Amino acid sequence: MDLQRAWLARGPLAWLLWPVSLLFGAIATVRRWLYRIGVLGTERVGVPVLIVGNVIAGGSGKTPVVLALVRYLRARGVEVGVISRGYGRKTNDCREVLPGADPRDVGDEAALTHRLTGVPVFVAGKRIEAARALLQRYPRTGLIVSDDGLQHLALARDIEICVFDDRGTGNGWLLPAGPLREHWPRRCDLVLHTGARPAFAEGYRAQRTLADYALRNDGSRIPLAELARQRVIALAAIAKPEAFFEMLRTRGIQPERCEPLPDHYDFDGWNRPPGETHRLVCTEKDAVKLWRIxxxxxxxPLVFTPEPAFFIALDAKLSSVDGHQVA
Incomplete structure (x- = not known):
């Protein structure tokens, strides 16, 4: 995409859009200032809130971070709930993500989070509404993780984790001349890089690999090595589909065709070519929608492993948050 490429350098298109980015930055600055002085209200929900977000437009790997955090916190005995906007859904209400929920109603990432963790997950256009509803339904919840929402200032937060992929901050300019939603650097508690080649040194790193197996719709497994001997078509409707295709190749799987699709694609208009009998292979995020048809x-599955130092730093932040002792 031309705009995505323009965001990586300060070329002609970026310079053309730069005056508009000044207006965007002024509006963002005023908005943040209005929250700071109390003209716009920020609400606390009674339990610690951990935001996993980014300052750049587009996917940077936030949901794998959320999944890793939920698993880590649950292993420590913390009752965790997750809130999300439910990006890409066709509804706009506040609702709980229930087992078997249609991703078109709750969003693919929220559906995947519930499927993989089993923790309470609520979606709403305003994350503060999702947080209130979650706590009303599950009052024993001890901590809320917000999938995205770094710029949703109406919800008070105790810890902010800013996620970057290999793009880093791109050309360093605000939207629409660059990829930044707000100026960087900004204050945040932890920085985590989800890519293979972080664009800058600050923060912690994570390793991304594919599992040694693939999952069928019923939850049963097939060894990944077995797919290397089969005729395979690979699909990916994620921010960077080629990254998934390359990970398959590094595991010895050579798809006969790779089909990149728009991020959060709902597959409603997708059809398998007549007579094609190749194995379909996709990401877990895509599978929650593709399995329907x-x-x-x-x-x-993606195996996402932040370095140990990240969790040590997280424990230090969680040790005492606004008087809430997190186990």
Missing amino acids: APDALAV
């Missing part, structure tokens, strides 16, 4: 598709 192609139940024989296989989902290859």
Whole structure:
């Protein structure tokens, strides 16, 4: 995409849009100032809130971070709930993500989070509404993780984790001349890089690999090595589909066709070519939607592992948050 490429350098298109970015930056600055002085209200919900977000437009790997955090916190005995906008859904109400929920109603990432963790997950256009509803339904919740929402200042937060991929801050300019939603650097508690080649040194790193197996619709597994001997079509409707295709190749799987699709694609208009009998392989995020029309598709899980130092730093932040002792 021309705009995505323009965001990586300060070329002609970026310079053309630069005056508009000044207006965007002024509006963002005034908005943040209005929250700071109390003209716009910020609400606390009674339990610690951990925001996983980014300052750049587009996917940077926030949901794998959320999943890793939920698993880590649950292993420590913390009752965790997750809130999200439910990006890409066709509804706009506040609702709980229930088992078997249609991703078109709750969003693919929220559906995947509930499927993989089993923790309470609520979606709403305003995350403060999702947080209130979650706590009303699950009052024993001890901590809320927000998937995205760094700029949703109406919800008070105790810890902010800013996620970057290999793009870093791109050309360093605000939207629409660059990828930044707000100026960087800004204050945040932890920085985590989800890519293979972080664009700058600050922060912690995470390793991304594919699992040794693929999942069928019923939850059963097939060894990934077995797919290397089969004719495979790879699909990916994520921010950077080529990254998934390359990870398959590094595991010995050579798809006969790779089909990149728009991020959060709902597959409503997708059809398998007539007579094609190749194995369909996709990401877990895609599978929660694709299984509805192609139940024989296989989902290859992503194994996302932040470095140990990240969790040590997180524990230090969580040790005492506004008087709430997190176990």
